[in-house]
Every structure is written in structure tokens, then in C-alpha cells.
Amino acid sequence: MTDVGIVGLGLIxxxxxxxxxxxGYQVWGVSRKAExxxxxxxxxxxxRSSVNLDLLASAEIIFICTxxxxxxxxxxxxIPHIRPGTIVTDVGSxxxxxxxxxxxxxxxxxxGHPMAGTAEQGxxxxxxxxxxxxxxxxxxLPHTSMTGVxxxxxxxxxxxxxxxxxSPEAHDRAVALISHLPVMISANLIRVCMVDExxxxxxxxxxxxxxxxxxxxxxxPELGMMxxxxxxxxxxxxxxxxxxxxxxxxxxIESDNWEQLASTLTFTQESRPLFIK
Amino acid sequence: MTDVGIVGLGLIxxxxxxxxxxxGYQVWGVSRKAExxxxxxxxxxxxRSSVNLDLLASAEIIFICTxxxxxxxxxxxxIPHIRPGTIVTDVGSxxxxxxxxxxxxxxxxxxGHPMAGTAEQGxxxxxxxxxxxxxxxxxxLPHTSMTGVxxxxxxxxxxxxxxxxxSPEAHDRAVALISHLPVMISANLIRVCMVDExxxxxxxxxxxxxxxxxxxxxxxPELGMMxxxxxxxxxxxxxxxxxxxxxxxxxxIESDNWEQLASTLTFTQESRPLFIK
Numbered sequence: 032m033t034d035v036g037i038v039g040l041g042l043i044x045x046x047x048x049x050x051x052x053x054x055g056y057q058v059w060g061v062s063r064k065a066e067x068x069x070x071x072x073x074x075x076x077x078x079r080s081s082v083n084l085d086l087l088a089s090a091e092i093i094f095i096c097t098x099x100x101x102x103x104x105x106x107x108x109x110i111p112h113i114r115p116g117t118i119v120t121d122v123g124s125x126x127x128x129x130x131x132x133x134x135x136x137x138x139x140x141x142x143g144h145p146m147a148g149t150a151e152q153g154x155x156x157x158x159x160x161x162x163x164x165x166x167x168x169x170x171x172l173p174h175t176s177m178t179g180v181x182x183x184x185x186x187x188x189x190x191x192x193x194x195x196x197x198s199p200e201a202h203d204r205a206v207a208l209i210s211h212l213p214v215m216i217s218a219n220l221i222r223v224c225m226v227d228e229x230x231x232x233x234x235x236x237x238x239x240x241x242x243x244x245x246x247x248x249x250x251x252p253e254l255g256m257m258x259x260x261x262x263x264x265x266x267x268x269x270x271x272x273x274x275x276x277x278x279x280x281x282x283x284i285e286s287d288n289w290e291q292l293a294s295t296l297t298f299t300q301e302s303r304p305l306f307i308k
Numbered sequence: 309m310t311d312v313g314i315v316g317l318g319l320i321x322x323x324x325x326x327x328x329x330x331x332g333y334q335v336w337g338v339s340r341k342a343e344x345x346x347x348x349x350x351x352x353x354x355x356r357s358s359v360n361l362d363l364l365a366s367a368e369i370i371f372i373c374t375x376x377x378x379x380x381x382x383x384x385x386x387i388p389h390i391r392p393g394t395i396v397t398d399v400g401s402x403x404x405x406x407x408x409x410x411x412x413x414x415x416x417x418x419x420g421h422p423m424a425g426t427a428e429q430g431x432x433x434x435x436x437x438x439x440x441x442x443x444x445x446x447x448x449l450p451h452t453s454m455t456g457v458x459x460x461x462x463x464x465x466x467x468x469x470x471x472x473x474x475s476p477e478a479h480d481r482a483v484a485l486i487s488h489l490p491v492m493i494s495a496n497l498i499r500v501c502m503v504d505e506x507x508x509x510x511x512x513x514x515x516x517x518x519x520x521x522x523x524x525x526x527x528x529p530e531l532g533m534m535x536x537x538x539x540x541x542x543x544x545x546x547x548x549x550x551x552x553x554x555x556x557x558x559x560x561i562e563s564d565n566w567e568q569l570a571s572t573l574t575f576t577q578e579s580r581p582l583f584i585k
Contacts, residue, residue, distance in 0.1 A: 146513060166513050197509060205509040208501045213521040216493055219554045221576040223546065224485045224583070226553075232474060232482040236423060236443050237583035243520040244490040249580030252573035259561050259569055269500065270558050274551065276503075277496050281547050284536050292536055296529035299498040303526030306501070306514040 033182075034059065036090035038105055040071045040080070042149065043122050044096030045157025047190075048076035053159065054189050059086050070154050085112045092118040092182055094143075099123045099261050106133055106140070115139075118179040124206065125261040126170040126199035134172055141179040142170040142199060144206075145192060160191065167192035170199045200265075207265040209306070211258040212273060215266070217248025218255065310459075311336065313367035315382055317348045317357070319426065320399050321373030322434025324467075325353035330436065331466050336363050347431050361389045369395040369459055371420075376400045376538050383410055383417070392416075395456040401483065402538040403447045403476035411449055418456040419447040419476060421483075422469060437468065444469035447476045477542075484542040486583070488535040489550060492543070494525025495532065 035051050037044045040062040048058045052075065060077035061084055062068050068080035079086065087093055093113070097105050102121045109119070120143045123129050130142035147165035149156055167187045171180050180196075187194045197205075220241075224233050259266060283292040312328050314321045317339040325335045329352065337354035338361055339345050345357035356363065364370055370390070374382050379398045386396070397420045400406050407419035424442035426433055444464045448457050457473075464471045474482075497518075501510050536543060560569040 146515065168513070193512070195509065195512060201506055201509055204504070205506040205513050208504055208506065208510045209514040209518040212500070213497060213517050215557060216497060216554070217521050218573055218576040219550065219557055220490060220493060221579050221583075222557075222572065223489070223550050223553050225575070225579050227481070227485055227546075227549070229478055229482040229485065232472065232478055233485045234582045235470070235472060236445070236482050237486040238423065238443075240490050240524045241486040242584055243523045244494055245576075245580050245583065246520045247517045248576050250577065252570055252577050255573040256566065256570055260566065263561060267558065267561055269504075270554070270561070272504070273496065273500050274554060274558070276500050277493070277547070277551060277554075280492060280496055280499075281544065281551070284540060284544055284547070289533065289537065293529055293533055295499060296495055296532040298502070299495040299522075299525050300527065300529050302498050302502045303522050305511045306498075306522065307519055 033057075033091045034089060035186075036061070036087035036093035037077065037096055038084070038087070038093065038109065039096035039098075039101075040067050040076065040154050041096060042152050042154075042156045042161075043145065043147075044094065045071065045074070045076045045154040046147075046159070046161035047094055047096065047122075047145075049074075049157055049159045050162065050190055051186070052076070052078065059090060061086055067154055074154065074157065076154065076157055084109050088112055088114070090117060092120065092186070095119065095121040099125060099129070099257060102129055103132055103136070106136055110137060118182050120179075120183055123261075124210075125258075126168075126202045127265070128261045130170055130172060130199045134175065139176055139179050141175055141183050143183060143187075144168045144170070144202065145187075145190075147192075162187075163191035165192055166195055168195045168197065168202050170197060170202050172199070203262050203265040204269070207258075207262055207269045211262055211266045212269045214247045214250065214255050214258060215270060216273065217245055219248065221245050221248050310334075310368045311366060312463075313338070313364035313370035314354065314373055315361070315364070315370065315386065316373035316375075316378075317344050317353065317431050318373060319429050319431075319433045319438075320422065320424075321371065322348065322351070322353045322431040323424075323436070323438035324371055324373065324399075324422075326351075326434060326436045327439065327467055328463070329353070329355065336367060338363055344431055351431065351434065353431065353434060361386050365389055365391070367394060369397065369463070372396065372398040376402060376406070376534060379406055380409055380413070383413055387414060395459050397456075397460050400538075401487075402535075403445075403479045404542070405538045407447055407449060407476040411452065416453055416456050418452055418460050420460060420464075421445045421447070421479065422464075422467075424469075440468035442469055443472055445472045445474065445479050447474060447479050449476070480539050480542040481546070484535075484539055484546045488539055488543045489546045491524045491527065491532050491535060492547060493550065494522055496525065498522050498525050
């Protein structure tokens with residue numbers, strides 16, 4: 032049975048440990064904090080834990096589950112401790128900023144992104160079956176080893192996730208569209224209302240439509256910053272496309288082109304169910 | 309006790325009838341369909357009903373609860389049947405396109421907008437307490453009779469609604485911000501995703517953030533059309549302001565001005581609760 036390493040024992044790393052142990056894998060976990068290592072052992076998230084990366088010397092596949100900014104530094108620290116052929120993967124929510132650089136450092140790197148989460152963070156939020164029925168995107172490069180892709184795909188299937196395979200660029204574009212762009216347009220809605228002279232009345236009259244449309248724009252600013260910084264190029268392209276399309280929509284209204292506006296709104300009504308499953 | 313007339317026995321007119329009868333008013337209802345008149349009587353929505361407006365000859369206050377496009381035509385038809393001094397009000401969701409014209413036709417017109425609703429329509433969806441704790445905006449002009457405003461305000465208070473009073477323009481601007489603008493930016497999000505080359509992957513990866521942000525843009529196109537046509541000017545101004553603000557936000561990202569972006573996202577996070585009560 033494969034020995035699996037996990038670096039970073041937060042919500043994702045911890046939940047991964049719970050599922051992999053239940054599947055019969057030997058799971059070894061590394062955290063920078065001794066306290067987290069102890070908690071991981073106590074919660075049954077890992078079989079062994081340590082603050083030292085050399086714990087993972089004989090792991091066959093290693094999941095880097097740190098925040099995005101620490102994925103490449105962690106991989107650099109990890110390399111002296113592991114043997115050639117070890118598959119290393121990550122769980123970062125952007126891939127273009129990670130995968131080519133990581134693969135240059137370690138040829139057996141395979142980028143991954145499990146699209147699951149909860150409002151809470153940290154090992155105490157770890158739960159079983161977090162990835163079940165959730166999308167899990169694997170983003171190999173043309174020269175990524177098939178062994179690594181297959182090994183990771185097998186685990187993803189065992190987690191019960193829906194596996195998708197695409198380029199890092201396609202991933203980043205799709206994620207910009209459905210996650211990062213919504214945050215920006217939603218935040219901008221709140222901002223426009225706040226600087227309006229009718230802001231007080233608007234606050235009194237706002238109901239469920241405003242509530243839903245503003246939700247992700249009123250979320251954790253650090254998340255929005257991360258998206259903008261690490262997925263900058265795809266997000267900017269989506270924002271520009273958004274502006275162009277909005278300009279067209281404004282022109283339908285300005286020119287009383289009700290036929291075009293009606294067909295656009297009918298199109299969006301009919302299209303939305305394709306995204307909601 | 310005041311005798312109240314209702315023209316248009318749909319969700320709003322029907323729910324109003326139920327509450328007003330419970331409050332002890334004599335309620336007389338007019339619908340264009342004999343079938344609806346019968347149903348209104350059977351459901352206890354009205355004390356008397358008719359397809360003829362002359363039923364309302366001696367009403368002291370009359371609520372026009374038709375779709376927006378029929379408010380002015382209905383008022384014109386109503387005038388020959390009622391006596392001077394009768395207060396006439398409406399429940400339309402835009403006010404600038406209604407109130408000045410209606411007041412020119414009938415000096416004792418007072419514009420109103422109860423901001424309550426359900427997903428369903430028609431008299432069968434009518435329910436008690438629909439307006440309880442919901443905003444109810446009254447939009448008098450400078451020369452609107454105080455008697456009418458006071459009479460309507462008393463009824464609004466009895467319905468348990470939260471009463472707001474402002475100009476038709478302020479109402480339309482606030483409603484554009486919190487309701488009509490969200491529909492357009494949400495619809496535009498769906499549209500941008502649908503014309504993208506990564507649309508299929510985007511559909512597979514979309515989750516709760518996309519779901520919430522796209523909800524009102526995937527709604528009934530007739531509602532969006534009504535907003536754009538009857539609140540055209542306020543909506544266009546809001547859309548232009550939205551574009552200007554979005555352009556600024558894009559420029560923060562393009563110029564790596566992370567400090568400004570962070571302060572904007574912190575501002576929107578802190579501001580959203582002011583709209584959610």
C-alpha cells in the first residue's frame with residue numbers, strides 16, 4: 032500500500048488525511064507547528080506527524096496543502112529530503128503561477144485543485160468526505176509523467192471526487208470566470224451603492240436579490256487579494272470581457288433595443304441551469 | 309370605517325385584501341376576469357367584487373394593483389366612476405414613470421411601493437401578513453395632499469410594514485441600485501461565461517459563489533425588461549457608475565496597486581452588513 036505524505040495540516044490537508052487513512056493508506060503529516068502535529072495524531076488525521084520534512088523521505092506521493100504563497104518554498108525545502116520518482120502534488124486554487132515553476136524544480140510534480148471547502152479553516156475544521164462529489168482538477172503539462180497523473184487520478188477517484196483534467200491555463204480561466212470574477216463584480220456592486228447619494232435608502236430597501244448578489248463581494252478580503260495576485264492575468268482578461276459585454280448591454284438599453292435586451296435576458300435565464308447542478 | 313377599493317386581484321392586491329379585511333375595513337375588489345372576482349370572494353379576499361369599476365364609486369381609498377404598464381390606463385378608466393377627494397394609490401415598483409403623470413390626471417394620487425413578494429403570482433398566491441416587516445415606500449410630490457399621504461401611511465402602519473417616504477426619483481435610484489442593477493450585472497456574468505471558450509469547464513466547476521451571484525440574472529426576463537423600460541434613466545446612471553467603478557478596480561489590479569485593492573475589498577466586506585438586516 033502506498034505511503035502518502037501531507038505537508039500543511041489545515042482544513043484541506045487534514046480532511047485529506049482523514050479520507051486517505053480510511054481508505055487504508057499510511058498517512059504521514061508535517062506541520063510547522065508542533066501543536067498541530069499533536070492534534071492531527073489525536074484526531075486520527077495522520078498515522079505519524081512531525082515538524083520536520085524528513086518524515087516524508089519514503090512517501091510515494093506527497094500533497095502540499097499550504098497556502099498558495101508557500102507551495103513553491105515548501106517544495107524547495109522538501110526536495111533534499113525525498114527520493115527521485117516521488118510524486119509531489121499541490122491543492123492550490125490557481126495553477127499557472129505554480130505548475131510550470133514547480134515542475135522545473137521537480138519533474139514528478141503534478142498540479143491539482145480539489146474544489147471543496149467550508150467557511151471554517153484549520154485542522155479543527157477537517158472532516159471526512161469533504162471531497163466527495165466535488166470537482167478535483169488535475170493540470171498536467173505536456174511533459175508531466177503519466178505515472179504521476181495516474182497515481183493522483185486513482186486517489187482522486189477513491190476520494191469520490193469528480194475528476195477533470197486540463198491545462199493550468201484552462202483551469203485558471205475557468206476558475207476566474209466562476210469564482211474570481213464574481214468576487215470582483217459583487218464587491219463593485221457594494222462599492223457603487225456605498226458611494227451613491229441614496230445609500231441610506233438603498234440600505235433600507237435591500238432584500239434577497241441584493242443579499243445574494245453581494246455575498247461573495249462582501250467576503251474575506253484576503254481571499255480576493257489572493258485571487259487577484261495569483262490569477263492576475265486570467266482575472267484581468269475576464270474583467271475586460273465583462274466590461275465589453277456590459278457596455279453592449281448598456282447600449283441595448285440606451286438605444287431602446289428591447290428586442291436584443293429581451294433575447295439576452297432569455298439567454299441568461301436559459302443558460303444559468305447549465306452551471307447549477 | 310374606511311371603505312377600501314382594490315383594482316387588480318393578483319398576489320399584491322389579493323394579499324392586501326386579506327390583511328385589510330382582517331383589520332376591519334370594507335374591501336371592494338375589481339378584476340378584469342369574472343373568475344378572479346369569484347375566487348376573491350371565495351377566498352375571503354374581498355367583501356364584494358366586480359368586473360366593473362363603478363363598484364368603487366364610494367371607496368375612500370383605492371389601491372391600483374395592476375402590472376406597471378396598466379397603472380395609468382386603469383387610473384384613466386377609474387376617474388369617471390369616483391368622487392373628488394378619493395385617494396388613489398398604486399403598488400408599482402417604479403415611481404418616476406407613474407407618479408407625476410398619475411398626479412396630473414388625479415390630484416389625490418399618492419404613489420406607493422410595498423416591497424414584498426413571493427416566487428408565485430396571482431390570487432392563489434395571496435397570503436396574510438405578506439407586507440409585515442417589509443419596506444413600504446410612499447413617494448409624494450411637493451404638492452401631493454397631506455390628507456392622502458396620512459391616510460395611506462396609517463394603513464401602511466397597520467399592515468406592519470416599515471414606512472419610508474421619499475421623492476419618486478430617490479425611490480427609483482435606490483431601487484435601481486439594490487434591485488435593477490444587480491439583475492443586469494448578474495445576467496452579464498452568465499453571458500460572459502457562456503461566450504467564453506472555457507464555458508464547459510466553467511459549468512463543471514461552478515459552485516455556490518457562482519450560484520448566488522448569478523441568481524437574479526437568471527430570473528424571469530420579463531421582470532428585467534420591465535425594470536429596464538420603466539426605470540431606464542436611473543438604471544442607466546447606475547450602470548455607468550458601475551462601469552466607472554469597475555474600471556478603477558481593474559486599474560488597481562493592472563497596476564499591482566495591492567494596497568488600494570485590499571482597502572477596497574475590506575471596505576466592501578465591512579459595508580455589506582449595512583444592507584443585510
